[in-house]
Amino acid sequence: MPSVPPGPGPAAAGPDSFPDPVREPVPPSGPGAPDPVRDPWRPAMRLALAEADAAARGGDVPVGAVLLGPDGAVLAAGHNEREAVHDPTAHAEVLALRRAAALRGEWRLTGCTLVVTLEPCVMCAGALVQARVDRVVYGAVDEKAGAAGSLWDLVRDRRLNHRPEVIAGVLAEECSAQLTAFFRTR
Numbered sequence: 666m667p668s669v670p671p672g673p674g675p676a677a678a679g680p681d682s683f684p685d686p687v688r689e690p691v692p693p694s695g696p697g698a699p700d701p702v703r704d705p706w707r708p709a710m711r712l713a714l715a716e717a718d719a720a721a722r723g724g725d726v727p728v729g730a731v732l733l734g735p736d737g738a739v740l741a742a743g744h745n746e747r748e749a750v751h752d753p754t755a756h757a758e759v760l761a762l763r764r765a766a767a768l769r770g771e772w773r774l775t776g777c778t779l780v781v782t783l784e785p786c787v788m789c790a791g792a793l794v795q796a797r798v799d800r801v802v803y804g805a806v807d808e809k810a811g812a813a814g815s816l817w818d819l820v821r822d823r824r825l826n827h828r829p830e831v832i833a834g835v836l837a838e839e840c841s842a843q844l845t846a847f848f849r850t851r
């Protein structure tokens with residue numbers, strides 16, 4: 666018989682002595698309060714915001730994305746180019762994924778993080794799962810078409826065997842303001 670390791674097991678602990686299930690840390694509220702979950706992604710989101718600016722200059726809805734390698738370095742970037750190249754699939758995320766995969770010579774982007782200014786749509790959420798990215802970080806919530814927690818949660822669908830981590834709401838106000846400003850001029 667294998668020996669049982671010492672220490673409290675389920676039989677030794679009453680129902681009240683179990684630790685709470687893992688919860689997302691609740692950041693302290695108030696402006697300027699540190700947010701250990703989102704703050705580390707702010708510099709990358711600023712790069713994505715700059716990419717989104719390039720989309721707006723070309724007449725496209727400002728959405729920008731950067732793809733970070735396992736070491737955190739930027740592998741590729743992309744911005745929405747639907748109008749620019751007349752391609753319904755030319756979303757920022759898809760372009761960043763394609764460029765990063767081409768650079769790596771490998772379609773699997775395991776270990777990578779995609780940072781995007783707007784919650785991915787169904788197509789991009791599907792592409793992120795297909796690319797096997799480890800993590801998706803986004804800024805503004807897209808309540809009308811978002812597929813990473815809003816309208817759908819395709820990236821964390823338990824029926825799929827690859828489910829990237831999702832971190833939402835990084836620089837959310839700046840990302841939303843950029844989109845609002847664009848549509849105000851339309």
Ligand SMILES: [Zn+2]
Nearest residue numbers: 756785786789
């Ligand atoms: Zn998309």
